[in-house]
Amino acid sequence: MTHDDITADTVTGPGGTPPGPSAVQPADAESTRPGTAPSPADAALPPELAPAALTLFGDRLDLAAAYAELLATDGVVRGLIGPREAPRIWDRHMLNCAAVAERIPSGATVLDVGSGAGLPGLVLAIARPDLTVTLIEPLARRTSFLIEVVERLGLAKSVRVFRGRADEAASGSSGRDPISGDVVTARAVAPLDRLAGWSLPLAVRGGRLLALKGSSAAAEIEEHAEVVARLGGGEPTVQLCGVGVIDPPTTVVEIVRERMVGPARPAASKRSRAGRSRRR
Numbered sequence: 001m002t003h004d005d006i007t008a009d010t011v012t013g014p015g016g017t018p019p020g021p022s023a024v025q026p027a028d029a030e031s032t033r034p035g036t037a038p039s040p041a042d043a044a045l046p047p048e049l050a051p052a053a054l055t056l057f058g059d060r061l062d063l064a065a066a067y068a069e070l071l072a073t074d075g076v077v078r079g080l081i082g083p084r085e086a087p088r089i090w091d092r093h094m095l096n097c098a099a100v101a102e103r104i105p106s107g108a109t110v111l112d113v114g115s116g117a118g119l120p121g122l123v124l125a126i127a128r129p130d131l132t133v134t135l136i137e138p139l140a141r142r143t144s145f146l147i148e149v150v151e152r153l154g155l156a157k158s159v160r161v162f163r164g165r166a167d168e169a170a171s172g173s174s175g176r177d178p179i180s181g182d183v184v185t186a187r188a189v190a191p192l193d194r195l196a197g198w199s200l201p202l203a204v205r206g207g208r209l210l211a212l213k214g215s216s217a218a219a220e221i222e223e224h225a226e227v228v229a230r231l232g233g234g235e236p237t238v239q240l241c242g243v244g245v246i247d248p249p250t251t252v253v254e255i256v257r258e259r260m261v262g263p264a265r266p267a268a269s270k271r272s273r274a275g276r277s278r279r280r
Contacts, residue, residue, distance in 0.1 A: 180202055
């Protein structure tokens with residue numbers, strides 16, 4: 001990613017994501033050095049991870065491998081993933097995301113907020129063909145990559161790409177209908193309070209937010225639980241996914257949308273209140 005890319009594409013509104021895909025460092029000057037051109041070999045599945053990959057992807061492991069190769073080649077060239085991440089595609093990204101599938105009900109509709117290069121949304125769509133997945137991403141460079149990957153992997157029947165912010169998806173914009181889902185996923189998008197504000201409106205009542213987090217999960221819950229409650233969310237819980245399959249397991253903060261909370265109404269101005277008083 002160049003300085004110009006960051007200047008042009010940074011999004012600061014609701015549901016926007018920082019430069020670079022979810023939990024993947026953007027490419028830097030290293031990618032232009034001799035001998036660092038991306039190679040499909042970077043995406044090879046390490047033998048020691050093969051049992052876990054087979055458990056999580058089953059008979060769609062070849063499809064997962066094709067996506068890993070696209071991340072390690074086109075994803076690096078287009079600045080969506082840093083070259084240092086390419087050799088770690090499987091353990092840090094593919095398996096980490098796929099493990100979350102165990103928290104998603106059969107046949108669910110999934111909305112992936114700030115999808116970036118497709119993590120975790122595309123991984124979940126590959127691992128679980130029963131899911132219907134919408135990748136929500138505001139930046140044109142990333143949505144172009146996502147659309148191409150969906151087509152190349154033959155996932156168009158179960159995956160769609162929504163270019164826009166989370167709040168635009170929830171409310172509808174530019175003639176598009178609002179969308180909602182059973183499960184909303186996000187990986188390394190924002191602190192829990194902001195993420196809940198963007199994501200919970202996308203979940204149906206009784207649906208849930210699955211936020212992939214790291215060691216900060218418990219601290220974020222303690223700090224932001226009250227905000228989550230005001231947004232209509234239930235008590236956040238920490239779930240460990242992939243226990244006994246991957247090491248370490250994936251840490252997920254899970255929040256059920258218990259109440260439908262609408263946007264706050266703006267306070268009336270003193271002038272308008274005075275006007276009403278005079279009319280009495």
